[in-house]
Amino acid sequence: MVSGNMDGEIVMLSLQRGEYFGLDKVGSRIWELIEQSIVVDNIKKVLLDEYEVDVLTCEKDLLEFLEDLESKGLIIVNLSE
Numbered sequence: 769m770v771s772g773n774m775d776g777e778i779v780m781l782s783l784q785r786g787e788y789f790g791l792d793k794v795g796s797r798i799w800e801l802i803e804q805s806i807v808v809d810n811i812k813k814v815l816l817d818e819y820e821v822d823v824l825t826c827e828k829d830l831l832e833f834l835e836d837l838e839s840k841g842l843i844i845v846n847l848s849e
Contacts, residue, residue, distance in 0.1 A: 771799075778796040782841070798811060
């Protein structure tokens with residue numbers, strides 16, 4: 769995986785899959801947090817502090833985003849702490 773930051777947004781190239789992925793500003797922020805091996809609940813707390821979003825929407829959107837990244841083989845979700 770090769771990634772870079774372009775104007776605050778993350779772009780990635782999966783060399784194994786030959787696919788390009790681009791993340792918007794919120795997705796890029798989540799990616800930055802993931803790189804710190806942070807637990808999902810802490811990602812949610814950061815997003816709630818940084819963006820105007822209600823708790824339920826934040827949690828739903830965050831989990832869908834993480835599931836999408838995992839389904840594309842971009843992350844591995846570890847359910848144990």
